[in-house]
Amino acid sequence: MDRIELICWNYLWSGSEDFLKTSPVAWNKVCTDKKTGGLGRYTISVGYSWLQGDQAKVPCHPVIWNRLNLPKHSFIGWLAIQGRLMTKDRLLRFGVIQDSTCDMCMDQTEDHSHMLYQCRFSSQCWTLLADWLGVVLPGTRILEWCCSWRCRSLMKKKIVIAAILAMIYQLWLARNLCRVECQLPLPAYVFKFVQSIVQSKGQNWKWTSKYQRMSWSPWM
Ligand SMILES: [Zn+2]
Structure with missing residues (x-):
C-alpha cells in the first residue's frame, strides 16, 4: 500500500493520518463498488458521509x-x-x-x-x-x-x-x-x-x- 492510500485508510477510521493496527472493514472492501456493499471510489467526502450514517434530516x-x-x-x-x-x-x-x-x-x-x-x-x-x-x-x-x-x-x-x-x-x-x-x-x-x-x-x-x-x- 503506498503512502497516500495508507493516509486515506487511517483518516477514514481515525480522522487522522496516525497509523492504526486494525480497522472495521478491509480497504479493498471500502473501495468496492457501492452495489456490492463497498463505498465505491473512495473520497474523503464519501467516507465522511458513510461514517455519519443515516441521520434524520431536519426541516430547517x-x-x-x-x-x-x-x-x-x-x-x-x-x-x-x-x-x-x-x-x-x-x-x-x-x-x-x-x-x-x-x-x-x-x-x-x-x-x-x-x-x-x-x-x-x-x-x-x-x-x-x-x-x-x-x-x-x-x-x-x-x-x-x-x-x-x-x-x-x-x-x-x-x-x-x-x-x-x-x-x-x-x-x-x-x-x-x-x-x-x-x-x-x-x-x-x-x-x-x-x-x-x-x-x-x-x-x-x-x-x-x-x-x-x-x-x-x-x-x-
Ligand atoms: Zn426589547
Whole structure:
C-alpha cells in the first residue's frame, strides 16, 4: 500500500493520518463498488458521509443553508433556530449578568423571541422588510415559518429566506451594538442595509434577468 492510500485508510477510521493496527472493514472492501456493499471510489467526502450514517434530516436545513444566504447569516440563523444565541436571559441563567432587561427597549426580558421578533425595534424592522418583500410574516418564529412556507416560486422563496436570514443577522448586530455602545440604529437604516445586501447578492446571481419572466419582484 503506498503512502497516500495508507493516509486515506487511517483518516477514514481515525480522522487522522496516525497509523492504526486494525480497522472495521478491509480497504479493498471500502473501495468496492457501492452495489456490492463497498463505498465505491473512495473520497474523503464519501467516507465522511458513510461514517455519519443515516441521520434524520431536519426541516430547517434548506432554510438555514439556502445557497443565497451569506455564510455568516446562515451561521447566526443556525444558532438562532436552536435558541443558542447568547441572549440576556441565558446569560442571567449562567450567572454572567444580574439583569436580563432588553437594552433595545429597556422594557422586557431579552430572550430569543423578544430580541428577534417582539421588541418594538425588531418589530418595526420586520414590518419594513415584509412590506418590501410583499409577504405576510408571522409576529414570532419567522425562521420556523420559513421551514413550512409553501411558495410556488422557488426563486422567490430563496430570496425571501435570504432576506429573513440577513435581517436576523442585522438584528443581532444591532442588539450587540446597543448592548456594548448604547447605540441603536433606526429601523429604516437596518432595513435599508438588509435591502442593499439582498439586492447586491441578486446582481451577483443575475436574479434581475430572471425577474423579467416573473410576476413577483422585491425590486418593483
Ligand atoms: Zn426589547
